[in-house]
Amino acid sequence: MNALRVAVLGVGVMGSYHAEALASRIAHARVTVVTDADQTRAERVAKTVDARVEADPFAAIGADDVDAVVIASPGPAHEEQVLACLDRRIPVLCEKPLTTDINTAYRVVQREAELESPLVQLGFMRRFDPEYAALRELVTSGELGAPLLLHCVHRNPAQSTVFDSEMMIRDSVVHEADVARFLLGEEITAVTVKRPQPTREAPAGVSDPMLVLMETESGRLVDVEIFARSRVAYEVRTELVAEHGTAMIGLDQHMVVHRTGGARTGLLARGFIERFAAAYDTELHRWVQAARQGTIDGPGTWDGYAAVAVCEAGVEAVRTGERVPVRLGARPVRAAA
Ligand SMILES: NC(=O)c1ccc[n+]([C@@H]2O[C@H](COP(=O)([O-])OP(=O)(O)OC[C@H]3O[C@@H](n4cnc5c(N)ncnc54)[C@H](O)[C@@H]3O)[C@@H](O)[C@H]2O)c1
Numbered sequence: 080m081n082a083l084r085v086a087v088l089g090v091g092v093m094g095s096y097h098a099e100a101l102a103s104r105i106a107h108a109r110v111t112v113v114t115d116a117d118q119t120r121a122e123r124v125a126k127t128v129d130a131r132v133e134a135d136p137f138a139a140i141g142a143d144d145v146d147a148v149v150i151a152s153p154g155p156a157h158e159e160q161v162l163a164c165l166d167r168r169i170p171v172l173c174e175k176p177l178t179t180d181i182n183t184a185y186r187v188v189q190r191e192a193e194l195e196s197p198l199v200q201l202g203f204m205r206r207f208d209p210e211y212a213a214l215r216e217l218v219t220s221g222e223l224g225a226p227l228l229l230h231c232v233h234r235n236p237a238q239s240t241v242f243d244s245e246m247m248i249r250d251s252v253v254h255e256a257d258v259a260r261f262l263l264g265e266e267i268t269a270v271t272v273k274r275p276q277p278t279r280e281a282p283a284g285v286s287d288p289m290l291v292l293m294e295t296e297s298g299r300l301v302d303v304e305i306f307a308r309s310r311v312a313y314e315v316r317t318e319l320v321a322e323h324g325t326a327m328i329g330l331d332q333h334m335v336v337h338r339t340g341g342a343r344t345g346l347l348a349r350g351f352i353e354r355f356a357a358a359y360d361t362e363l364h365r366w367v368q369a370a371r372q373g374t375i376d377g378p379g380t381w382d383g384y385a386a387v388a389v390c391e392a393g394v395e396a397v398r399t400g401e402r403v404p405v406r407l408g409a410r411p412v413r414a415a416a
């Protein structure tokens with residue numbers, strides 16, 4: 080097969096990064112079409128990746144020069160765009176979250192299950208990060224004994240004013256929901272959220288930071304500090320506590336240390352692209368190879384849906400202050416499986 084011809088829907092921060100990677104670093108792929116609600120942005124990115132602009136994302140999905148699609152539009156646009164790709168039976172890499180509520184996410188799971196093979200891969204890039212992959216290997220090897228707890232820190236230095244408590248759960252904590260399922264190999268069953276004194280950086284009514292406590296099927300606990308406006312750096316750490324030992328990732332070992340004027344200064348990652356650059360490229364590389372065979376090689380719709388379900392419970396927990404059970408629908412059996 081020739082190079083995979085990809086349409087990128089949404090070329091803001093994430094989509095333009097993926098488009099640039101596909102055009103320059105990922106073998107056997109090229110970007111043929113870009114689309115964005117902001118036409119000027121679409122044209123600017125199209126020029127840098129040598130693609131054409133399509134104003135309507137659904138026309139891009141249906142275009143003759145498109146074999147596969149990367150969806151990097153905002154979460155509320157994902158459901159319709161993914162479903163249109165499924166209607167056309169073409170592979171998709173959909174950025175997280177799969178959708179922004181549990182019912183729409185389940186619809187996508189059900190629709191995909193009617194097809195012969197999975198076509199939707201979720202952009203949970205941490206699964207492709209060498210540190211997370213090593214931590215999972217450590218868990219599955221049994222070297223540290225049975226896992227008991229996960230402590231997670233997820234801090235962004237800043238977020239826009241529209242990034243409210245609900246988005247902190249649906250857009251940020253969704254990563255920890257997936258990481259917990261990936262590392263522990265079981266579903267999350269309930270969520271509780273504590274809202275301490277907010278930072279003065281937080282817009283009125285926004286609870287920033289928050290502590291999220293997740294319970295798993297076998298009774299393990301996962302705690303997450305989500306802090307969207309820490310003013311420090313991009314800090315993502317995960318510590319596993321197991322019966323015979325502990326292991327921590329995200330310790331800034333790639334930090335650049337400056338020595339000047341009698342002082343030593345380490346520069347921390349400023350954002351997700353700096354921290355997860357290699358993971359995004361590995362994710363895309365694996366997706367391209369799989370998409371050329373008409374399938375996926377990474378987290379799928381069930382993973383996307385399960386994480387959305389955890390977030391749905393989390394949003395309710397923020398609102399009510401209660402412990403909220405995660406309500407997962409039945410996992411459909413693929414018709415052709
Ligand atoms: N995996 C990660 O670490 C990661 C990091 C950042 C963002 N994301 C995800 O990627 C997606 C995009 O986030 P972003 O930070 O790039 O946002 P962004 O606002 O920078 O970019 C989104 C772009 O989509 C465009 N757009 C709006 N509606 C559209 C539509 N219906 N169809 C096509 N384009 C549309 C906007 O004009 C904008 O250019 C989100 O789902 C977000 O959660 C994932």
Ligand SMILES: O[C@H]1[C@H](O)[C@@H](O)[C@H](O)[C@@H](O)[C@H]1O
Nearest residue numbers: 233234235250251252254351
């Ligand atoms: O969309 C981004 C992205 O998913 C990042 O990985 C996460 O750290 C941010 O909190 C979120 O806003």
